[in-house]
Every structure is written in C-alpha cells, then in structure tokens.
Amino acid sequence: MTAPIAIIGTGIAGLSAAQALHVAGHEVQLFDKSRGSGGRMASKHSDVGALDLGAQYFTARDRRFVDAVQQWQARGWVAEWKPSLYHSKNGQLSASPDEQVRWVGSPRMSAITRAMLGALPVHFSCRITEVFRGRQHWNLQDAEGQSHGPFSHVVIAAPAPQASALLAATPKLAGAASSVVMEPTWAVALAFANPLDTKVDGCFVQDSPLDWLTRNRSKPGRDGNPDTWVLHASSSWSKHHLDMPKEAVIEQLHGAFAELIDCAMPAPIFSLAHRWLYARPASAHQWGSLADADLGLYACGDWCLSGRVEGAWLSGQDAARKLLAHLQ
Ligand code: FAD
Ligand code: NAI
Numbered sequence: 001m002t003a004p005i006a007i008i009g010t011g012i013a014g015l016s017a018a019q020a021l022h023v024a025g026h027e028v029q030l031f032d033k034s035r036g037s038g039g040r041m042a043s044k045h046s047d048v049g050a051l052d053l054g055a056q057y058f059t060a061r062d063r064r065f066v067d068a069v070q071q072w073q074a075r076g077w078v079a080e081w082k083p084s085l086y087h088s089k090n091g092q093l094s095a096s097p098d099e100q101v102r103w104v105g106s107p108r109m110s111a112i113t114r115a116m117l118g119a120l121p122v123h124f125s126c127r128i129t130e131v132f133r134g135r136q137h138w139n140l141q142d143a144e145g146q147s148h149g150p151f152s153h154v155v156i157a158a159p160a161p162q163a164s165a166l167l168a169a170t171p172k173l174a175g176a177a178s179s180v181v182m183e184p185t186w187a188v189a190l191a192f193a194n195p196l197d198t199k200v201d202g203c204f205v206q207d208s209p210l211d212w213l214t215r216n217r218s219k220p221g222r223d224g225n226p227d228t229w230v231l232h233a234s235s236s237w238s239k240h241h242l243d244m245p246k247e248a249v250i251e252q253l254h255g256a257f258a259e260l261i262d263c264a265m266p267a268p269i270f271s272l273a274h275r276w277l278y279a280r281p282a283s284a285h286q287w288g289s290l291a292d293a294d295l296g297l298y299a300c301g302d303w304c305l306s307g308r309v310e311g312a313w314l315s316g317q318d319a320a321r322k323l324l325a326h327l328q
Contacts, residue, residue, distance in 0.1 A: 003137050004029045005323070006151040008128050008166060011039025012309055013301045014157030015116040016316025017323075021155075022120060024324055030120060031140065031148070033127035036110065037117045040276065040302075041309065043108040048191040048228050048270045049216075052109040054279075056202075056214055056230070057081050057102040058309035064317065065310045069103055077115045079106040079220035083201035088260045090207050093200070107221030123148070131156070131166045131297070138296065153296040155319050159278035160303040170292040173299055177290065180303045183235040184242055185279035188253045191270035195227040197263040209237040209256045226269060231257055235280070246273035280307040288318035293326040 004027035007014045015037065018028045036042060040054040060066045072078045081104045087096035105111040123142075130141040137150030156163045160180035167174035201218035205211050211234040217223050231253045233241070241249065250271045258265035281303040289300040300319035305311035 002027075003150045003152040005153045005155065006031065006138065006140055006148070007155045007157060008032075008131075008140070009039065009157030009301070010034075010037035010113060010117060010122060011157060011301070011312060012041055012113055012116075013312040013316040013319075014039075014155065015113050016313045017155050017157060017298075017300055017320045018120055018316075019116055020317055020320035021323065024320070028120060029148075029151070030117070030122040031126050031128050031142075032122065032124055033143075035124050037113040037122070038110040039113075040279070041105070041109050041113055043105075043110040044189075044272075044274070046189070046270070046272060048189075048226055049222070049224060050108040050110070051189045051216065051228065051230065051272070052104070052219075053187045053189060053230060053274045054276060055109055055309050056212065056232075057104050057219075059100060059102060060310055062310060062314060065313055068313065072112060072115075073103075075115065076106060077112050078103045081219050083214070083218050084199050086200045086203040088203055088205045088208065091260060093203070093260055093262050096204065104219045128166060131169060133169055133295070153298065153323055155323070156297070156299040157301055157316060157319075159301060160281065161278055163299050163301065167290075167297065167299060170295060170297055173290045173292055173297065176287070177299060177303075180285070181282040182278040182303065183280055183282050184238040185235065185276045186233040186238045186241065186249050186253070187274045187276060188231045188233075188250050189228060189270075189272045189274075190231070190250075190254060190257070190268040191226040191228040192266055193226055193269050194266070196229075196261065196265070198261055200261065203260070205234075205260065208260060209233050209252060210260070211235075213257060213261075228270075229257070238275075238279075242275070249273045249275075284311075289315050289322060291319065291322045293322060296323075298323055
C-alpha cells in the first residue's frame with residue numbers, strides 16, 4: 001500500500017490540491033494550525049453572527065476557475081453578490097457601478113472550504129514545524145513534538161513566509177518562497193443597533209487609512225440584525241500601525257469610516273479588530289506552484305500566482321497536476 005500525501009494548510013490552495021489528488025484516487029491527509037479550514041477565507045463566529053474578515057468576494061477570470069465556481073454555485077456553496085458599489089477618493093464618495101461578476105461563499109465565506117474539505121481526513125490545531133525525509137518517505141513534526149507520517153509526498157499550502165521554513169529540505173524552493181514579501185492588513189468589524197442610513201454596500205477607498213469597506217447584510221444569506229460592517233485598512237497604513245493596540249486600531253478606522261460615509265455615524269454596539277500578518281503578496285508571480293518532483297515536495301498558494309482567491313485555487317490545481325504528472 002502506498003503512503004498518503006500530506007497537505008499542510010486548509011486554505012483554498014491546499015483544498016484545491018487535496019480535491020484534485022483525491023479525485024485522482026490518492027489518499028490525502030490535511031493539517032492546519034487553525035481550529036477550522038479556510039485560512040484567509042475563514043469566517044469568524046462572533047456575538048453578532050459570522051464575520052468575513054478576510055477575503056470579501058472573489059472574481060473568476062480563468063476558464064478552469066469559472067467552471068469550478070459554476071459547480072460550487074450549483075451545489076449552493078457560493079452565490080453572486082450584486083453590491084451597490086461606491087468609490088471614495090480625497091474624501092469624495094461617488095457611486096461606481098460596474099459589470100464585474102463577484103462571488104461570495106453562502107451563507108458565509110468559510111462555506112466554500114468547509115464543503116471542499118468534506119470528509120477528507122484533517123488534523124486541526126496542528127502547527128507543523130518541520131518537514132523531514134527518512135530513507136523513503138516524508139514525516140512531519142508538529143509544535144507539540146508529535147510526528148506524523150510516513151507520507152509519499154508533501155504539499156505545503158501556507159503563506160510564503162510560513163512555507164519557506166517548511167521547505168528547508170529543498171533550499172532552492174525555500175529561497176523562492178522567502179523572496180516573496182507579504183503585506184499585512186488590519187481588519188475591523190463594527191455592528192450598529194440601527195442600520196446606517198446609506199446606500200453603500202461596498203466601497204473602494206483611496207487617500208484614507210482604509211482601502212475597502214462593506215456592509216455584511218448586502219451579501220446573500222447574511223441578512224439579520226444588527227447591521228455589521230467590515231473595514232480593511234490599506235497595506236501601507238497596516239504596515240505603519242502593525243503593533244498598534246486593537247482598541248486604537250478600531251478607533252482610528254471607525255473614525256476614517258465616519259469621515260467618508262454619507263450618513264450619521266453612531267457609536268458601534270460591537271467592535272472587533274483582526275490583524276492579518278500575511279494578507280497579500282506585494283507582487284504577483286507566474287510560478288503556478290513550486291515543485292521538487294524528484295524529492296516529492298511541493299508548495300502552492302496565492303503567492304505563486306495572483307494574491308487572490310482565484311490565484312490560490314489555480315496554484316493548488318497546478319501543484320496537484322505536477323505531482324500527478326510525475327507519478328505517471
Ligand atoms: P491561506 O488562506 O492563508 O491558507 C493557508 C493555511 O495554512 C491557513 O489555514 C493556515 O492556518 C495554514 N498554515 C500556515 N502555516 C501552517 C503550519 N506551519 N502548519 C499548519 N498549518 C499552517 N482575495 C480575493 O480574491 N478577493 C478579496 O476580496 C480578498 N480580500 C482579502 C482581504 C483580506 C483582509 C485578506 C487577508 C485576503 C484577501 N484576499 C482576497 C486574498 C485571499 O483571501 C487569498 O488570496 C486566499 O484566501 C489565499 O489562500 P491560500 O490557500 O493560498 O492561503
Ligand atoms: P475587482 O475586479 O473587483 O477589483 C480589483 C480592483 O479594481 C479593486 O481593488 C479596485 O481598486 C478596482 N475596482 C474594481 N471595481 C471597481 C469599481 N466598481 N469602482 C472602483 N474601483 C474598482 O476584484 P479582483 O480583481 O478579484 O480583486 C480582488 C480584491 O481583493 C481587490 O479589491 C483586492 O484589493 C482585494 N484583496 C485584498 C487583500 C487585503 O489584504 N486587503 C488581499 C488580496 C486581495
């Protein structure tokens with residue numbers, strides 16, 4: 001019997017690879033340091049309901065991803081979001097409608113990766129600290145000192161700075177991963193007892209600490225009280241305020257929101273801040289995925305292509321394709 005394939009990371013890239021390998025008849029085992037799947041597409045449970053603090057929506061431009069999203073839609077995992085979009089520049093708020101099709105997980109962003117994971121075997125709350133090779137197989141060591149294995153191959157689907165540490169067995173791949181700079185994003189969620197009196201569902205922001213804000217209930221399947229909003233700071237603001245206490249981040253971003261929105265801004269009844277340390281790669285790459293096929297070690301994630309959901313999914317497919325091609 002052949003050993004299973006280990007996949008580190010249950011974000012969309014790791015699950016994309018896992019599904020492709022599973023469909024091709026291979027046994028996979030997944031690991032994630034978090035308590036659930038999704039990574040930057042996870043949704044946080046809170047007193048005011050589920051909050052999409054990371055990816056807000058996604059677009060599908062590559063034919064292969066368009067096909068996958070259509071299947072997800074048919075299964076009810078995603079729905080089209082048709083927001084009333086705005087743009088804010090120099091404090092000027094203006095409607096900014098367009099024809100772009102945008103998708104969201106239904107009824108929350110994490111629904112997609114949860115459905116993709118299905119019944120695949122997974123170890124949550126398991127941070128892998130080392131990937132090492134025995135005579136024939138790979139083994140993983142976790143932060144508790146426990147080892148897992150043997151595995152025939154390992155696919156590392158973590159953000160580049162976390163992947164590079166796990167790629168020590170192949171210095172070339174480790175070097176490529178460590179060359180990728182990933183920028184942070186501060187995210188803030190606010191809830192209001194009474195709905196804000198504005199038509200804005202989503203807003204692209206320039207010349208402000210913010211670069212994006214959205215009304216949660218405008219997305220399909222998320223109606224309900226109270227009225228919750230998610231604000232994202234720009235990369236540069238987030239970098240400059242990386243270690244700011246959460247209360248101060250909430251206060252500053254709430255202030256920036258109040259300045260640009262076209263309605264009265266009450267005090268929120270709920271607030272929360274989350275810092276994404278590795279939110280997005282500073283630049284795009286054309287790697288697809290990284291592979292040392294002779295050793296059986298692969299790395300994938302949004303940082304191998306575009307820093308978007310679509311790029312991450314395509315990268316997972318690319319890693320699986322390279323692995324399967326080498327087996328033939
Ligand atoms: P991740 O989702 O980061 O998954 C990696 C997983 O690996 C995580 O679950 C992590 O816990 C796990 N992991 C890491 N290290 C280890 C370890 N040592 N051991 C075990 N597990 C480990 N994209 C869009 O297309 N549209 C958007 O609107 C959008 N908005 C965004 C807003 C924010 C604030 C952020 C942060 C991202 C946004 N993105 C958006 C980007 C999108 O979320 C990512 O491109 C995509 O989700 C990345 O998927 P991934 O699988 O490559 O990585
Ligand atoms: P998209 O095509 O909707 O947006 C791409 C960019 O085009 C936007 O960032 C915005 O600047 C501009 N834009 C699009 N529609 C607009 C409109 N109607 N009015 C004004 N400007 C508009 O989606 P795509 O290409 O799939 O990008 C994904 C989104 O995810 C981007 O907004 C990106 O900034 C965001 N993202 C955020 C991250 C973070 O850490 N905050 C990380 C990765 C992606």
